[in-house]
Amino acid sequence: MPSPVRALTYADAGVDIDAGDRLVDIIRPLARRTRRPEIVAGVGGFAALARLPRGYREPLLVTCTDGVGTKLRVAFALDRHDTIGIDLVAMSVNDLLTIGAEPLLFLDYFATGRLDVLRGAALVRGIVRGCRQAGCSLVGGETAEMPSFYPDGEYDVAGFAVGVVERRRVIDGTRIRPGDALIGLPSSGLHSNGFALARHVLLTRAKLRLDRPAPGLRGTLGDELLRPTRIYVRTVRELLAAAPRGAVRGMAHITGGGVPGNLPRVLPAGCRAVVRRGSWRVPPIFPLIERLGKVPRVEMDRTFNHGIGFVLVVEASRAERVLAHLRRRRTGARRIGVVERGARGLDYVDRDA
Numbered sequence: 001m002p003s004p005v006r007a008l009t010y011a012d013a014g015v016d017i018d019a020g021d022r023l024v025d026i027i028r029p030l031a032r033r034t035r036r037p038e039i040v041a042g043v044g045g046f047a048a049l050a051r052l053p054r055g056y057r058e059p060l061l062v063t064c065t066d067g068v069g070t071k072l073r074v075a076f077a078l079d080r081h082d083t084i085g086i087d088l089v090a091m092s093v094n095d096l097l098t099i100g101a102e103p104l105l106f107l108d109y110f111a112t113g114r115l116d117v118l119r120g121a122a123l124v125r126g127i128v129r130g131c132r133q134a135g136c137s138l139v140g141g142e143t144a145e146m147p148s149f150y151p152d153g154e155y156d157v158a159g160f161a162v163g164v165v166e167r168r169r170v171i172d173g174t175r176i177r178p179g180d181a182l183i184g185l186p187s188s189g190l191h192s193n194g195f196a197l198a199r200h201v202l203l204t205r206a207k208l209r210l211d212r213p214a215p216g217l218r219g220t221l222g223d224e225l226l227r228p229t230r231i232y233v234r235t236v237r238e239l240l241a242a243a244p245r246g247a248v249r250g251m252a253h254i255t256g257g258g259v260p261g262n263l264p265r266v267l268p269a270g271c272r273a274v275v276r277r278g279s280w281r282v283p284p285i286f287p288l289i290e291r292l293g294k295v296p297r298v299e300m301d302r303t304f305n306h307g308i309g310f311v312l313v314v315e316a317s318r319a320e321r322v323l324a325h326l327r328r329r330r331t332g333a334r335r336i337g338v339v340e341r342g343a344r345g346l347d348y349v350d351r352d353a
Contacts, residue, residue, distance in 0.1 A: 019115045019116075019117050019145075022117050023115065023117050023120045023121065023124075023143060024143075026117070026120075026121045026124065027121075027124050027138075027141075030124055030125060030128045030138075031128065031137075031138040031139070033128055033132065034106075034128055034131040034132055034136065034137045034138045035137050036050075036053075036104065036135075036136070036137045038050045038051040038052065038053055038104065038137075039137050039139060047140070048105065048107070048139035048140045050104065050105055050137070050139065052164060053102070053104070053164060056164060056166055057166065058166060058167040058168065059164045059165070059166060059167075060164065060165050060166075060167050060170065061162060061163070061164055062096050062099060062101040062162070062163040062164065062165055063160070063161070063162055063163075064092040064093075064095040064096050064160075064161045064163075065092060065158060065159065065160045065161070066088075066091035066092050066095065066158070066159055067088070067091070067156070067157060067158045067159065068084055068087045068088055068091070068157055068192050069192055069193065069195055069196075070195040070196050070199065071084070071087065071190075071192050071195045071225070071226075072084065072154070072155070072156070072157070073195070073199060074195070074199070074210065074222065074225045074226055075226065076153055076154050077210055077222075078210055078211070078222045078226070079119075079153070080122075080222070080226060081119050081122040081123045081126070082122045082123075082125060082126050083126055083226050083227070083228040084123055084126055084157065084226075085108075085123050085124060085125065085126025085127035085128070085129065085130055085157075086126045086127075086129055086130040086133070086228035086229065086231070087126075087130075087191070087192045087228050087229045088108060088126070088127060088130065088157055088158075088159040089106055089127055089130025089131055089133075089134055089136075089159060089161075089231065090130055090134075090191070090192070090228065090229035090230065090231045091159065091192055091229065091255070092106070092159045092160065092161035093106070093130075093134040093136065093161050093163075093231060093233055094229075094231065094232055094233070094253040094255075094309075094310065095161075095253050095255075096161055096163040097232060097233055097236055097237070097251065097253070097310075098171070098251040098252060098253050098266070099165060099170055099171050099172055099251075100165050100169055100170060100171040100240060100248075100251075101163035101164060101165040102135070102163055102164055102165065102237065103134045103135060103136035103161055103162075103163045103233060104136055104137065104162050104163055104164055105136060105137055105139050105161065105162040106127070106130075106131050106134075106136050106137065106138050106139070106159065106160070106161050106162075107138075107139060107140050107141045107142075107159070107160045108124075108127055108138075108141035108142075108157060108158070108159050108160070109141060109142045109144070109157065109158040109159075109160070110123065110141065110142070110143050110144070110155060110156075110157050111143075111144040111146055111149075111150065111155060111156050111157075112143075112144070112145060112146070112150055112154070112155035112156075113145070113146055113147055113148065113149055113150035113151060113152060113154065113155075114145065114147065114152060115143065115145045116153075119153075119155075120143065123155075123157065124138075126228075127159075130228075130231060133231040133233070133234070134231050134233045134234075135233060135234065136161065136163075169240075169245075171240075171248060171249065171250060171251060172250075172266075173249065173250035173266035173267060173268060173313070174268055175246065175249045175250075176249045176250045176266070176267055176268055176271055176313050176339060177249075177271070177315075177339065178270075178271060178339055178340050178341040179316045179338065179339065179340075180249060180250075180313050180314060180315055180316055180319075180338070180339040181313070181314045181315075181316055181319035181335055181337075181338060181339075182263075182273060182275065182311055182312070182313060182314075182335070182336050182337035182338060182339065183311065183312040183313075183314055183319065183322060183323060183326070183333055183334070183335055183336065184279075184280055184308040184310070184311050184312075184333065184334050184335075184336040185230075185232055185235065185236075185308070185309055185310040185311070185312070185326075185331055185332070185333055186230075186280065186281070186307055186308065186309065186331075186332040186333075186334075187229075187230055187254070187283070187305045187307055187308060187309030188227050188228065188229065188230045188309070189224060189225075189227045189283050189285055190224075190225065190227070190285060190304065190305070191229040191230070191255070191305055191309060192229050192255075193255050193256040193303070193304065193305065194256070194303040194304045195225075197289070197293070197295070197299075197303055198225070198285075198289055198304075200293070201289050201292050201293030201295065202214070202221065202225075202288075202289065202292065205292065205293060206292040206293075208221050209221065210222035210225070214288065215288060216284040216287075216288055217284055217285065217288070224285055225285075229309070230309050230310075232253075232309065232310045235326070235329065235331050236251070236310070236312075238329070239312075239322065239325055239326065242325055243318065243321070243322055243325065244318060244321075246315065247314055247315050247318040247321070247322060248312055248313070248314055248315075248322070249313050249314065249315060250266040250267070250312075250313035251266065251310065251311065251312055251313065252265060252266050252310070252311045252313075253309070253310055254305040254308055254309050254310060254311060255305070256303075257302055257303075258300075258301050258302050258303060258304055258305055258306065259273075259275060259301070259305070259306065259308060259311065259346065260301055260302050260345075260346045261302055262311075263275075263311050263346055264344055264345050264346050266313065267313075267339070267344050267345075268344070269344055270341060270342070270343075270344070271339050271340075271341070271342070271344060272339070272340050272341070272342035272343060272344060272345050272346065272347065273337060273338075273339055273340075273345070273346040273347070274337050274338050274339075274340050274346075274347050274348075274349055275336055275337040275346060275347070275348050275349070276336060276337050276348075276349055276350070277348050277349070277350055278350065279334055279335065279336045279337070280307055280308060280334040280336055281307060281332075282306055282307045283307050286300065286304055286306055286307065289304070301348070308336065311336070313339060319335065323335060
C-alpha cells in the first residue's frame with residue numbers, strides 16, 4: 001500500500017507563524033518606549049487609536065510614506081540592520097517637517113521571504129530609535145512572510161507617518177520673496193538616496209570592499225554607507241518655536257534629485273534659488289564617488305545631497321538671528337545662497353561670484 005501523505009502545515013509552505021508571534025512579542029515593549037500621551041491603543045490590535053495633541057485650534061493632519069531603497073543591499077551584504085530603521089523613520093518625518101508639522105505616529109511594513117526574528121528585531125530597534133529622535137510613536141505595522149518572493153536574508157520595508165500642524169502655521173513656501181536667505185543643515189552623508197549609482201561606482205567599478213577603509217574616509221566603506229539619515233525634527237521645531245512667526249518661509253528635505261530637484265518644489269512662481277558652491281563642507285564620500293566613477297558634476301548634483309540634508313528659506317532681515325540660534329545649538333548650519341527673481345528653478349554659482 002502507498003504511504004499515507006503527510007499532512008502539511010503553513011510552516012511546511014515557508015510561513016512560520018510562531019516566528020511572527022515572537023517578533024511581535026519583541027516589538028511590543030520596544031514600541032512602548034516611543035509612546036506619546038495621545039496614544040489610546042497601539043501595537044497588537046488591528047488598528048491604532050490616537051487623540052490629537054492638546055493646544056491645536058484648527059489642526060490639519062499630514063501624511064507621508066517612503067522607503068529606504070537600494071541602501072538595503074549594503075545592509076544585506078554586511079548583515080547589519082540596526083540603522084536601517086532610523087533611515088525609514090527619517091525619510092517620512094523629515095518630509096512632514098517641511099510644512100512645519102509635528103510627527104505623531106509611525107507605522108512600518110516589513111516583508112521578507114523567511115522571517116528571521118533577530119534580523120527583524122534589529123530593524124525594529126532602529127525604527128524605535130528613529131521614532132524617539134523624531135518624538136513620534138510607533139503604533140503598529142505589518143510583517144509579511146512571503147516564501148519564494150524574496151531571496152533568503154533579504155526583505156523590503158516601507159514607512160508611514162502621520163503628523164499635525166496648525167492651519168495658520170503651515171509653511172508652504174507661498175510667502176517666499178526675492179532676497180530671502182537659504183540656510184542649509186548638514187547631512188550625515190548619503191542618507192538614503194543615490195545608492196544605485198554609489199554602489200555601481202564603489203563596489204562594481206572600483207571594486208572596493210565594504211569591510212575595508214576607502215580612500216579619504218574614516219572607518220570602513222560599509223560604516224560610511226550605512227550611516228543613518230539625519231532626523232531634523234527637534235532642530236527645526238525648536239527653531240520654529242523660538243524664531244519670530246513668519247521668519248521661516250519655506251523648507252525642503254533634500255532627497256533623491258538633490259538640491260536642484262527638491263528646493264525649487266517650495267518656491268513660488270517668479271523666484272529662483274541661487275546656491276553658492278563651497279559655502280558648506282562636502283563629506284568625502286561625494287568627491288570619492290565623483291572621482292572613481294568619473295561622474296559629471298550635473299549628475300552628482302541631481303543624484304546626491306552633497307552634504308546638505310535640509311534647507312530653510314528665511315526672511316532676509318531675520319537670517320542672522322536664525323543662524324545664530326542654529327549655531328548656538330551646534331547644528332552646523334550654513335548660509336548657502338539666496339532667492340532671486342527669475343523663473344522657478346535653481347542655479348549654482350562659485351562661492352566668490
